[in-house]
Amino acid sequence: SAVISQKPSRDICQRGTSLTIQCQVDSQVTMMFWYRQQPGQSLTLIATANQGSEATYESGFVIDKFPISRPNLTFSTLTVSNMSPEDSSIYLCSVAQGARTEAFFGQGTRLTVV
Amino acid sequence: DQQVKQNSPSLSVQEGRISILNCDYTNSMFDYFLWYKKYPAEGPTFLISISSIKDKNEDGRFTVFLNKSAKHLSLHIVPSQPGDSAVYFCAASANDYKLSFGAGTTVTVRA
Numbered sequence: 001s002a003v004i005s006q007k008p009s010r011d012i013c014q015r016g017t018s019l020t021i022q023c024q025v026d027s028q029v030t031m032m033f034w035y036r037q038q039p040g041q042s043l044t045l046i047a048t049a050n051q052g053s054e055a056t057y058e059s060g061f062v063i064d065k066f067p068i069s070r071p072n073l074t075f076s077t078l079t080v081s082n083m084s085p086e087d088s089s090i091y092l093c094s095v096a097q098g099a100r101t102e103a104f105f106g107q108g109t110r111l112t113v114v
Numbered sequence: 115d116q117q118v119k120q121n122s123p124s125l126s127v128q129e130g131r132i133s134i135l136n137c138d139y140t141n142s143m144f145d146y147f148l149w150y151k152k153y154p155a156e157g158p159t160f161l162i163s164i165s166s167i168k169d170k171n172e173d174g175r176f177t178v179f180l181n182k183s184a185k186h187l188s189l190h191i192v193p194s195q196p197g198d199s200a201v202y203f204c205a206a207s208a209n210d211y212k213l214s215f216g217a218g219t220t221v222t223v224r225a
């Protein structure tokens with residue numbers, strides 16, 4: 001299994017600001033994803049981070065709000081832009097080697113917007 | 115639209131007994147199912163998976179059962195141990211890499 005490091009592990013941010021979350025994997029992986037877990041809710045896929053091209057966003061998520069980079073096969077960033085209290089969530093990086101394989105998760109970034 | 119449902123938000127079980135967690139899904143295209151375990155302040159950890167071509171998969175104390183006609187799967191943990199106290203998520207995918215998650219079931223194992 002891959003070892004995934006996410007930074008920061010938590011942060012408290014002012015509304016209107018942006019936060020960039022980093023995800024580093026200890027080996028090259030085919031697929032990287034970003035999920036969000038809002039308080040008391042399930043994990044929801046935000047987007048698939050594509051190496052060298054624009055991320056693929058799920059319904060309800062847009063690039064202007066959640067810009068994503070993936071410069072290589074081991075690293076990705078997610079930015080939460082122009083934050084509001086509704087963005088307070090746990091953001092999780094995930095990796096997989098393909099369809100019908102288990103996905104592995106980082107420890108998550110707990111974001112609180114005040 | 116929640117395609118994967120875990121209708122029991124919590125479960126309390128005595129140490130040594132069986133824990134049974136249930137999960138229902140609505141999307142008939144789902145063909146791969148997984149269970150994850152999550153401790154506070156940690157990311158989900160993969161536990162066990164099952165393909166739609168099987169109806170049972172076993173790994174140590176963990177067994178997953180799949181009933182495709184009922185669109186239902188369950189996770190059995192036998193025997194339950196205090197370290198099993200965590201939130202358990204059911205997840206499913208439909209011939210691709212995207213996972214749809216249930217809301218989770220919090221398991222408490224009593225000594």
